[in-house]
Every structure is written in C-alpha cells, then in structure tokens.
Amino acid sequence: MTRTGSQRPLLSLVAVLLAVLTTLGIGPGIGTPIAAAEPTGSGSAESNGPKFLKLSLDSVTPTSITATSDPYFVVSGTVTNIGDRPVDDVSIRIQRGAPVTSPSGLRSTLRLDQINYDINGEFQDVAEQLTPGQRKQFSLTVALRAGTDLPSGISSLDIDSPGVYPLLLNVNGQPAYGGQARLDDARFLLPVLGVPGAADPKHATAQPTPSAVDAPPVATTMLWPLADRPRLVAGQPGAPDGQALLTDDDLAASLAQGGRLDQLLSALESMIKPDSGRDRSLVNAICLAVDPDLLITVSDMTRDYRVLASPSDPDGPTRSGAGSHAAKAWLERLRALAPGMCVVALPFAQVDPTALAAAGDVTLTDRALNAPADLIDSILTVKSVRGVAVPDAGTVDTEGATLFAHHGFTTTVLADNAVTTGDARANLISAKTPPGGGTEPGTPDVVNLADVTVPPAAGATPPAAPAALHAATFDIWAATALAAIGSNPPTPPFTPDKVRYDVTNDSRAARLQDALGAITWTALNPQPGRARSALLVPPQQWGANRDEASAVLAQLDLLVKNGLATPRPFTDLLAQQPDPQGFQLDYPSRAADDAVPARYAEPVHQQAQRITELMSALVDVPQQELSPRAFLNPLRDDLIRVLSLSDRRAGAATADTNAQRRLDQTTKTMDNLFGSVTVLPPGGVYTLASEQSPLLLVARNDLPVAIRVRFKIGAPAETNITDIGEQQLPAKGNRSFQIPTEVSDSRNLVIPIALTTPDGVPLGNAVSVSVRSNAYGQVLAIITACACALLLLLVGRRLWHRFRGQSDPADEEFDPGTQDRVTRNRRARKRDMKEQEAR
Structure with a gap:
C-alpha cells in the first residue's frame, strides 16, 4: 500500500519513538536495536538479531577490466525482503577497499567489516518500500577513475592502477518499527588488468594505464x-x-x-x-x-x-x-x-x-x-x-x-x-x-x-x-x-x-x-x-x-x-x-x-582377499564369453567405492550409510558366489557293487566362468578313497566324477564330501553321503581262511598215510573188488604207455 504525504510525518515520529524504546530494550518484540542489525554476507559475523533484507550480486559486466575496457562497469543485483515486516527507503551503494597485496588477502578481505571498504560511492535508491517476500533488481553503473564531471547516478571507485580490488555492495533501509540501518552487504573481487582512460576527458589521468608488471608471464x-x-x-x-x-x-x-x-x-x-x-x-x-x-x-x-x-x-x-x-x-x-x-x-x-x-x-x-x-x-x-x-x-x-x-x-x-x-x-x-x-x-x-x-x-x-x-x-x-x-x-x-x-x-x-x-x-x-x-x-x-x-x-x-x-x-x-x-x-x-x-579397512581387506582367492580358482577359457577378470573386477570396484571421499561431501552420516550399504551388498554377493559351486547330494543310501567300486559324484558350477576345484572327502577308517586331484568344472554346468573307493565294511558309512579351490578355500556347502557295500568284509575273510586251513589238513593226512604205505582211513569203506579192478586198469595203462614208447 502507498502511503500519503500526511501519513509519512506521523509514521516517522512513531518510528523514532520506537527506535528509542528499542534501544532501551523495551521495544515491541525486538531485543536488539534495529540500527545494530548485522549484514548476512560472507564478511560479517552472524547476528542473533532479526534479518530484514538479503542482498545478492547477479552480475558484473565486464567481469575483468583492461586498459581497453569502457571507463564504466555495471554491477547488477537483487534485494529481497526476507523479514516479517516492510522495509522503507531501500538504497544501495558500492564501496571498495585497498587492492589485495598478499595471496591470503584474496580470502581474508572478504571477511572484513565494511569500514575497511573506505572508498564509498553514493547511495542509489532501489525501492521506496519492500514488503515481506518482495524482491527488486537493480543496476549500478560505476566509473573506475575519479572524475569531476560524472553523469548523475554514477559513482567513482578512484581506481588508477591495476590490481585485484575487493568491492562491497551495501544496502540500507528502514524496517517498520526501526530506524535507518545497514541491513546486508555483498562482497566480491574485481580483477583490473589495466585501467581504461577516464570518462571525463578533462581529468588529469585520462590516458589508459595498462599493466606494467616487471616480471615474466x-x-x-x-x-x-x-x-x-x-x-x-x-x-x-x-x-x-x-x-x-x-x-x-x-x-x-x-x-x-x-x-x-x-x-x-x-x-x-x-x-x-x-x-x-x-x-x-x-x-x-x-x-x-x-x-x-x-x-x-x-x-x-x-x-x-x-x-x-x-x-x-x-x-x-x-x-x-x-x-x-x-x-x-x-x-x-x-x-x-x-x-x-x-x-x-x-x-x-x-x-x-x-x-x-x-x-x-x-x-x-x-x-x-x-x-x-x-x-x-x-x-x-x-x-x-x-x-x-x-x-x-x-x-x-x-x-x-x-x-x-x-x-x-x-x-x-x-x-x-x-x-x-x-x-x-x-x-x-x-x-x-x-x-x-x-x-x-x-x-x-x-x-x-x-x-x-x-x-x-x-x-x-x-x-x-x-x-x-x-x-x-x-x-x-x-x-x-x-x-x-x-x-x-x-x-x-x-x-x-x-x-x-x-x-x-x-x-x-x-x-x-x-x-x-x-x-x-x-x-x-x-x-x-x-x-x-x-x-x-x-x-x-x-x-x-x-x-x-x-x-x-x-x-x-x-x-x-x-x-x-x-x-x-x-x-x-x-x-x-x-x-x-x-x-x-x-x-x-x-x-x-x-x-x-x-x-x-578390515572388512574391505577381508572381502578383497576373498575376491583374490576366487579369482585364482577361475579359469579363462577361450570359448567362454566372460573372463574371470571381467567377472570379478566390478566387485573390486565396489570395495574401492566403499573408501570413496565423494559421498562424504554430503555429510558423514550419509557417507557412512552409503559405504556400509556397498560393503554389505558386496559381502552378500561374495557369499553367493562361493556358494554357487557345490557337490550335489545323491539322496538316500549309495550302494557300492563291490568293495572296490568307485564312488560316483556330481558337482555343479552356477558361475558364468569355469573354475578349478578339489574334492575334500573325510574318509572313515573302513574306507580308502583316492584323491583325484584338481578338476575343472565348466561354466554354468555339471560334471560327474568317479572317485576310486575301497570299502572294507558292509555296514552303512557316512562320508562327508565338500569342494574347495585348489588353495583349499571352501566352496558351496558340504554334503554327507551314506554308503553301503555288498562286500562281506571280515566274515568273508575268516571263512576263506578256515576253508584253506581245512583243505591243507586233509591233503597232509593223505600224503602221510601214503608215505607209510597205509591206506587212507577215508578209503576203508571202498569195495575190494572195485579196488582190484582199479589197480589192474592202472597197471594196464602203464604197460600200454611203455610199449608205445618202445616202438
């Protein structure tokens, strides 16, 4: 709302009275004097008092000054009412400080109070009033050199030599219930490579001043x-x-x-x-x-x-x-x-x-x-x-x-x-x-x-x-x-x-x-x-x-x-x-x-070691679409990302969450990869045809690359199982194996079987195989030994009686006539054989 001329004196008087009350600490809702309000720019200390205006630099044209530039440059910006009350008589001026003479001054000068920016331009009106949330853009045309006859509304910064100059935009205003005060500022650097000629040709130093650095580029x-x-x-x-x-x-x-x-x-x-x-x-x-x-x-x-x-x-x-x-x-x-x-x-x-x-x-x-x-x-x-x-x-x-x-x-x-x-x-x-x-x-x-x-x-x-x-x-x-x-x-x-x-x-x-x-x-x-x-x-x-x-x-x-x-x-x-x-x-x-x-560090090290262990077991087959390196390198990359500094710019909590999530996902995947190579359980009781029949096993590889494995078999005392050494499983496939086995017991035996890498790292889940053999084992050995002993005894007895010229008692029940005929036949055969030899 626009105020009339009759209202302004009254409101001004009220503002003065309120400012006095505020200074005494009894103002309406304000604990600090408005005149002491601090700017919110980078150079000022943060104030606990109320904030009324926000000053923002939008552009500087040109961004750098040379000896051939125009004698003026333009600074544009925006003033925004960020408070909860109107601000009247908003005005802007530009100020500059001494040129930066040390590298650290490029930073420290931007923190100095506005009193150090002692070359002041004139205030230029921006807005008669800014209500809460309202903003107003402005442009200031500024002359570098001082002049006696500058156009109206143009300030001079009295720059007559090259350098990097700190500049400050200062916004003043009068908040409701307060007095006129500096409400915000904005600081920036202006590089001046050379000073153009003065805008006023009558000025004594109207000629351009190029940079004259007595040093190599x-x-x-x-x-x-x-x-x-x-x-x-x-x-x-x-x-x-x-x-x-x-x-x-x-x-x-x-x-x-x-x-x-x-x-x-x-x-x-x-x-x-x-x-x-x-x-x-x-x-x-x-x-x-x-x-x-x-x-x-x-x-x-x-x-x-x-x-x-x-x-x-x-x-x-x-x-x-x-x-x-x-x-x-x-x-x-x-x-x-x-x-x-x-x-x-x-x-x-x-x-x-x-x-x-x-x-x-x-x-x-x-x-x-x-x-x-x-x-x-x-x-x-x-x-x-x-x-x-x-x-x-x-x-x-x-x-x-x-x-x-x-x-x-x-x-x-x-x-x-x-x-x-x-x-x-x-x-x-x-x-x-x-x-x-x-x-x-x-x-x-x-x-x-x-x-x-x-x-x-x-x-x-x-x-x-x-x-x-x-x-x-x-x-x-x-x-x-x-x-x-x-x-x-x-x-x-x-x-x-x-x-x-x-x-x-x-x-x-x-x-x-x-x-x-x-x-x-x-x-x-x-x-x-x-x-x-x-x-x-x-x-x-x-x-x-x-x-x-x-x-x-x-x-x-x-x-x-x-x-x-x-x-x-x-x-x-x-x-x-x-x-x-x-x-x-x-x-x-x-x-x-x-x-x-x-x-x-330690969990990343552990998972990196597991990747290396698995990599050493994988086989690069020419016909295989995927190489072991291409298969596992993405997981190594995940571990590197756990140690990234990138996410930490968003804050430690977010970075730690992302890092732990990557670590957990990589660990879970490695568990799955190691579990993807295993022995298939045969189911039920495995019966061997004989005591030396081979044990038939099937191993599965669900990985998209071939892998070298070894069988780890816990053989009981009653068995002798031959180690078949390192074997290779195809990518995404199964393979059957015959394990030479000798079993000396006909009882049911439980044999634990697992797969490992050639270096002994466990793969998959171990299985237990129940085995039964058709062999008689120790009973058969005892029976055979007894039969052999009996046979030797009988043969020895017959020979003993024959050497003594006695008939074997086992022959006593034979018919004598039959025995004579057998004897005559034996003698006849001997005579025939002698006659044939004589001829």
Missing part, C-alpha cells in the same frame, strides 16, 4: 576435472549380457544438455573452436583429469540399464534408465575432444589413499591407482599421462604417499600448504597476514618429499638408488576460490581454518568474481622468491556451469593476450627438477576429519 597450467560420485549399485558382478544397475538416474540429467558434465565439456569445446577468438595455445595449458569410475558408468549407460526405484533399497524394484541417448552423445563428444588434449586419470572413484593403504590389499590398490590410466586409454583411445597421482583432497598423509610411491608413481599433486620444510617456513599462515600488505613465503612448483621414497625399478642396470617422491604444488587460494564456483560449493580441507566461512551466503556471481580475482592475482603481483607459475586445480566434482567455466577460460585467455601469462603443459610441469630442499608432508586435521573412517 606466469606459466599457467590447469586441470579440468570430469568426475562424479559413485552411481553403480554394489554387488553386481560382470555378466556377458547383464544390465547395469544404478542407484539413481541423476547422472543422466548431468550428461544431458544443460547438465553439469555437459556444460563442463561444452566450455572446453567452445574454447577449441576455430571461431572462438581464443588463443589457440591456451589448450596446451589444460589437462583433462578424468575419473575412470565415471567413464565405466557412462559406458554402461550407453546400453539399456536399470535404476533403483528407491536408492536406499538395493534389493528393491527397479525401473528402466532414461539416459542412454545422453550417455552415448556425451561419450562421443569426449572421445572426439580428448585425443587433442592432455589427459590424466584420477584415482578410481575419488578413493581415499589413506583408507586404501589401511586396507592393505595389493590387488585392490592396483585396481584403484594403476588400472585407471589403462581404463581411460581404452575407453577414450588416448595415451594418458602416467606416473602422477591426483588425490581428491589435495593432501595426503605419509601412508597414502608411500602407497603412491610403491605403486609406481613418481609425482603427486598437492596443495602448497600440504608440504612444509623442516623449519616450517613454507607454511602459509594466511590468516595472520595483515590485509593491507606483507609478503608470504611460497612453495616451489615441484618439491621432494624427503620422507617418502620411490623404490627403484626392478631389473634396473646399474641398480638405482631409491628416489624421493615428488609433489607438484598448486595455489590453495585459487583452488579455494575455484571450488566455490557453481552449485553446492565445498570448502576444501586444505583451506586454513581462520579464513573458512560458508560460501553459500554469497551469490554464484560473487563467487565467480572471487575466482577470477584469485587466478589473476599472481599475474599482477610478482613476489620476491616466488616462482612465476600457477597450477590451477578445481575440485574433482566441480559444480561450474558452462558460463562460469567459460568465464574462467576467458580469464586465462585474457591474461595470455595481455602478456601476463603463458600456457604451460602439464607434462612440462611434471618434468621440472624439484627444489633441492627436502620437504615433508603436512596432513591437515581437517582432511583427517573428512577421511574415510578406519573401521572400514
């Missing part, structure tokens, strides 16, 4: 990250025709037009277009840093894939994924772009090196650190940079660095405050440096980590001595500012505690300006003893959109064209000789707090 390198948090559902082994299963379909939106990964790629594509107007050599300064886990997931998405209906229920219903087309298009674009650029592989799934070292599994570490380069090369058809590790946190402890060294890495990329000399001269105690000046010691581009050595290559001739691991260092101030660009900005663990604040209080436009100022500062401010170089490293899951990423590239291009920077390939940086002074790792407590908890 800054050798600049930038990593361009393409990474995402783990999306594949754990516990899904490889399959020849299986569909990938994702926790959600958010990656499809990120790959589609307008998504985060699409826009990061688009910004690079626009840079290398022939008509981009950019310096073509700038592409040499950019190196793609790609997470292989992202590429594996995108490759799986190019085919039909499934998505969990509920991410918290891995065993629940699924639905078809909608991102196949977007995945194919994005991957094709990346394959077209990557061969013309430097490419380096990030550790798999942003794994925590410290947690990986604690897990202590060599094969798992090889998959997490060494395999990524081969994965990147095979999917993108490139030859990636080898021998360099880029940890997600930008810092690493001794165990993690030693892990890098023992797996063939010669260099790691770390924040410049993640290393220190013995006397700590290289520590950046940034918050203690006065904002008005002072130099800070720098860290060399490449340093030796004296306490971490790289083992010599095996078989080297002559044998080489162990060398120190190198660390290529990047600027923490530029990295912190780059991390704040985009949506959901993190504050990196290497950012000093005394200059940490919630960057989401600043608008995206303000955070972009801060980043542009941070990457420009080194070029404009040569420092004694500091190298003229810069390695720019955004976070691996960078949230910049296309416009923001393009603005960063445009700023680098602007520095190159103004002679303030020169592109430096990443490989050239890695090839530099390290500083001769020895450095040590300085692992910040913030990084330790954000690390993967130690309780995951």
